[in-house]
Amino acid sequence: MNEKLCCANFYQTDYARLIFGASMHPGGLGLTKELGNKIGITKNSKVLDVACGVGTSAIFLAKSFGCHVTGIDLGAKNVDEAVKNSASEGTSAYTEFKVSDAEKIEFPDEAFDHVMCECAFCLTPDKKRASDEVYRVTKHGGSIGISDIVVRGNLPQNLRDALYRFVCVLEAKNEKEYVDYLHDAGFQKVESEDRKETLLVLLDDIKKRVFAAELLIGLGKMKLEIDLDKTKKIIQELRQCVDSGLVSYVLITGKK
Numbered sequence: 001m002n003e004k005l006c007c008a009n010f011y012q013t014d015y016a017r018l019i020f021g022a023s024m025h026p027g028g029l030g031l032t033k034e035l036g037n038k039i040g041i042t043k044n045s046k047v048l049d050v051a052c053g054v055g056t057s058a059i060f061l062a063k064s065f066g067c068h069v070t071g072i073d074l075g076a077k078n079v080d081e082a083v084k085n086s087a088s089e090g091t092s093a094y095t096e097f098k099v100s101d102a103e104k105i106e107f108p109d110e111a112f113d114h115v116m117c118e119c120a121f122c123l124t125p126d127k128k129r130a131s132d133e134v135y136r137v138t139k140h141g142g143s144i145g146i147s148d149i150v151v152r153g154n155l156p157q158n159l160r161d162a163l164y165r166f167v168c169v170l171e172a173k174n175e176k177e178y179v180d181y182l183h184d185a186g187f188q189k190v191e192s193e194d195r196k197e198t199l200l201v202l203l204d205d206i207k208k209r210v211f212a213a214e215l216l217i218g219l220g221k222m223k224l225e226i227d228l229d230k231t232k233k234i235i236q237e238l239r240q241c242v243d244s245g246l247v248s249y250v251l252i253t254g255k256k
């Protein structure tokens with residue numbers, strides 16, 4: 001199986017659902033709303049959510065802005081779940097979901113007013129292609145909003161190995177590189193803003209979820225074939241990297 005599918009498959013596992021919850025990015029839906037406002041989403045917008053996971057942000061954007069949202073994800077199971085979630089939230093008329101690769105978006109040129117991509121640009125092995133693709137499908141006068149993990153230097157090797165299995169973020173770059181990719185694709189006024197605090201909160205939340213899972217496993221009410229002690233160790237090491245500024249979370253916006 002290729003690297004991209006392996007990564008998408010990870011985000012469909014019970015383990016990924018356990019550690020992230022439904023909204024699989026730091027800052028949760030609060031940050032989604034902030035990003036939506038920053039890039040100017042309105043009731044009349046057609047929005048593309050690249051790497052939409054189980055549709056949590058797409059459904060939220062449709063509900064809070066009244067806009068139409070198309071979500072794409074490489075994971076077919078995620079897409080199926082997004083369709084079901086949207087139906088149960090009563091937003092089917094405002095959303096559609098499709099299996100598609102961020103590096104080969106199966107929509108025509110300039111199909112969307114705004115493109116969002118939360119915690120997933122870091123996962124694409126070919127960021128030039130992904131940047132060219134999001135630029136192609138954005139209308140002139142439209143905008144892009146990304147929130148993502150940044151790595152500003154070399155991660156310790158043991159953390160690199162562990163993180164690959166944990167969240168496959170090894171393709172994460174620093175914010176200047178992300179900004180350059182988007183700028184080179186043609187976006188203008190590309191700006192980034194550090195949101196490190198969202199990552200610290202997420203790491204704390206993951207710790208609490210792991211603790212709750214340990215309790216449930218202890219009570220025989222949950223089964224998980226993953227070593228949660230290793231997860232706790234990774235969280236601790238990752239937190240040190242966030243504290244030192246080596247790893248962070250950023251918002252990046254740009255206009256076409």
Ligand SMILES: C[S@@+](CC[C@H](N)C(=O)[O-])C[C@H]1O[C@@H](n2cnc3c(N)ncnc32)[C@H](O)[C@@H]1O
Nearest residue numbers: 008011024025051052053074075101102118120
């Ligand atoms: C960390 S999750 C974020 C999901 C969602 N954006 C959210 O914030 O809840 C990363 C998502 O990226 C998807 N993904 C990874 N590589 C992809 C690619 N090349 N094209 C489309 N989706 C991809 C995974 O399947 C997963 O659903």
